[in-house]
Amino acid sequence: MLLGTILVSARSVAQSTGQVRLLMEPAGTTSYLLDNEHRMVQRELNLLEGPHRFVFWAPERKMLDTTITVVPDRVTEVRIVLRYAEEYISYRDDLRRYERGHGLVRHVPAVVAGAAAIWAGASLIRWGKADRTLSDAEEAYITLADPGDIADLKGKRIPDAKQDFRNARAQFIVASGVFALSAGATWFVRERAKDRQPPTYEDKERIRFEGLTGWNEGPGRAGLLATFSLSIR
Amino acid sequence: MNTFSRTLLPALLVLFAGCYKDEVDTGSLTNNPFDPEYVGPSVFEMQGTSVQVTFIPGIGNVPQQVVEFRVRNELFLSDVTYSVLLKDLGTGSTAELRQAVAGSHGYSYVRDTIIEQVPACLELRLSNNFSAAKAEVICATL
Structure with a gap:
């Protein structure tokens, strides 16, 4: 956590930051992977200017891999609607x-x-x-x-x-x-x-999403996610 | 299965046994003497015939033939009232005889014509409400 904060602060010396406001649908369950590193759920975050890769995912939804370019000293509002997975x-x-x-x-x-x-x-x-x-x-x-x-x-x-x-x-x-x-x-x-057994659903998108980060959701991991996110802001 | 075999199955068997209930055979219903299709012992029983002399004012003594018979009420299936329709086969005259006294089943028919050595035959029917039962003929010779 401390290392992350230091890294962001050090890079901020050279570059300006901008704010990104994410309007995500579904609202409560969408999480995303930022720059292939950080799994987050925050709606607003300050990032260094320039392009950032976001991979959005929510249960039952299809992943959305996109790049958002952060404009310095401005709020970039992005609306994300995740479609249901096939x-x-x-x-x-x-x-x-x-x-x-x-x-x-x-x-x-x-x-x-x-x-x-x-x-x-x-x-x-x-x-x-x-x-x-x-x-x-x-x-x-x-x-x-x-x-x-x-x-x-x-x-x-x-x-x-x-x-x-x-x-x-x-x-x-x-x-x-x-x-x-x-x-x-x-x-x-x-x-x-x-x-007759009812059909079961295996969320393959979730597996793919978690494979991107090596993330395995669990009680302990959820706590780590919250801690890391706060340090970024 | 236990519940079925213990309760439902016997109930169903009893129920279906009812399917084979003997039906009423109208052909066998012939023992009511008031039935137009009555089959059984004679309902009317001849008691006898005799001559009686009746005095009629202005005319004098008139001899009449009396035919007495009774209805065998023991053949009735229930206690009923009735009348008897009579046709004199000798003279062709008809009459309706009612019970003189309730519970009495003896009747007398008086004919004005006396015919000796020839059977006096009466066709008799039980009757109620203007409909008549099966006819029987009884005869008596003076």
């Missing part, structure tokens, strides 16, 4: 596809099974009602003493009730079959989905 865009698309597919796989069969269960329940209730109607009609035969009513009962009411009973029973069988199939499909799909 790998990240591809990863994001893959992740979106995975999440959409995962959501569909998890929820669609469950929704179908739920709807089928409701349908089966409603069919069961209808079947029960049809059964009671049929039983009532059967019992009515015993109590009726009106020949016309008996003829109507045997010719219309009981056949209609039987048809309703058969329809309700068939509907229940179909609905419960759909429910069983969809419940099985839900279980099967969820079991299969457990094996």
Whole structure:
């Protein structure tokens, strides 16, 4: 740290300095490598006049290698916008596809099974009602003493009730079959989905960026970065 | 799987057993005497026939043939009220006989024409609300 300060001060004797103000996007996470030596995050810094190489990088973004020329006794404002890395865009698309597919796989069969269960329940209730109607009609035969009513009962009411009973029973069988199939499909799909791993993202730009400085980010290193930056200003 | 085999499976079996519930066979429903398609023992039972003499003022004594029969209420599936539609096959006259006393199932038909040695045949039907059940014919000879 002390050596760095001395170097800058010694060179300042011969050259003037200028201020560089960096407007970086993304704002909070962009760091840069200055003149192939110093990894920094400061937005404003005083530098010796002349060209300086900056390599900007932020997580998930593509590195930007550029030269900024410092004008003495002036503030040079530079706006830096880092574009997303192709790998990240591809990863994001893959992740979106995975999440959409995962959501569909998890929820669609469950929704179908739920709807089928409701349908089966409603069919069961209808079947029960049809059964009671049929039983009532059967019992009515015993109590009726009106020949016309008996003829109507045997010719219309009981056949209609039987048809309703058969329809309700068939509907229940179909609905419960759909429910069983969809419940099985839900279980099967969820079991299969457990094996599917979400896509992972490897920030290759970060590796390249850190390779430029031999920097490995960590708690100790982060402290060193802050200390060095302060000494420059 | 345990939960399924212990609870859901028996429930489903019971449920599906209901699918095979015996359906009502309307063809087998024939034992109600009020059914127009009634099949079973005779509902009407002949009690006998006799001659009675009735005094009619201005005319005098008039002989009449009385045919007595009863409805076999023990064949009824429930306790009901009814009337009997009668057609005299000998004279062609018709009548509706009502229960004289609730719980009484004996009826008398009086015809003005007395025909001896010839069966007096009556076509009888149980009736309610202007509709009639299956007809039966009973005969008695004086």
